[in-house]
Amino acid sequence: MSVYDPAEGPLVRFHGVRKSYGTMEVLKGIDLQVRRGEVVALIGRSGSGKSTALRCVNGLEGINAGELEVCGRSLHVPGVDLRDLRQDVGIVFQSYNLFPHLTVEQNVMLAPRKVHRIGSDEARALAAEVLSQVGLAEKAQVYPEQLSGGQQQRVAIARSLAMRPRLMLFDEVTSALDPELTGEVLRVIERLAAGGMTMMLVTHEMAFASSVADQIVFMHQGRIWEAGDRNLLADPQTPELKQFVGSGL
Template identity: 55%
Template sequence: MIEIDNVHKSFGELEVIKGVSLQVQKGEVVSIIGGSGSGKSTLLMCINGLESIKSGSIRVDGTEVHAKSTDINKLRQRIGIVFQQWNAFPHLTVLENVMLAPRTVLGKSKAEAEALAVKQLTHVGLGDKLKVFPGKLSGGQQQRMAIARALAMSPDYMLFDEATSALDPQLVGEVLDTMRMLAEDGMTMILVTHEIRFARDVSDRVAFFRNGLVHEIGTPDQVIGNPQRPETADFLRSIN
């Protein structure tokens, strides 16, 4: 379980997260929606330990992410994250890119890492691209490779930060299909997304962020289908 308790985060004097509390249960899919600058992506960075917090706490299965005693690199092995764009190593094949972290971080043998990489690349529909170099992939295929790379670390949790926002519209569907498959597999996921229809389809809960706070949270039918806060309704109208 991921437990976020009264978290505050500032960049200089600008407070971007203003007391967020949220719990994500094992096997749950939670989508975070909201306008730019509302603190959504920053929260994911804080969960993964890529950003510090000013106050509050974030615990992953009881481990305090920001405690000095926490081995953050070991913890990150359990929390996969996929960004808007993932810069692959252009001189390595797709297979070699996905093998890299299991070998260097997990200490897997070449054979073990290759088996993991082939399994996950096949899982995301790239089993026929193993020997291809990343520059030959479409944007959607590159994002699916990024997902496979994260999955090759056998994470307990997956974080997606606007994973489709940098893609051409015709490529978005293939990445969303991969994310939907992970949700159906029971992966615990937190998605920052503007794909409202997708969020409604796959999420157990949806949180609307506004001005660094969870402004409204509930089931997709509640938050997207029948929002109770006028700001939530205004946001949904603005992107439809």
């Protein structure tokens, strides 16, 4: 389990954050903090706002009101450098988004070479390191189409790790995988958590959330309905969370 220093300021701070798409408000005043080394799991039904909240952290969605601070940057202030932000914040999606014409190694090397301007030898060594982290060192020279879905998702995680982020975001990264492949991806995330990586993840894997998260946040109708430690799901306090847990979603 990751450990963080309570005296240190949060790496992510939502304060009264609101987000709308036209007349539809999807985040209705979110207050949430994530400290260094903490793992936060966002759960809730589809449309509850959890993925939108995650995408706001990486600047993929702008907020309409409130304050959002991420890795020392104020995302609610006009003109924030999103390219700079994304060097500190990695994100992995349900879809792998690997380049099919590049090998696994080349996929992982691409961003560090382009963004950090490191040499090919250093980038290759970095790729070997992060691929080893996700258990795919032996797949460096193969192409994405030769990998299973779980392996491709692990390459996507390695690609984000190669940027040396301070914060990792996972947006339902196992929802397109069968149970066996889901397990191999979740084990990678567990190892990252054990290593102290700060993470926010949107997941439908309730047992996994209870085992790995320091904080579980249940979102409902654009609000944080309940939040607590890993015991939250064992003792829900609201009818909405009781129904959600009971439905097995």
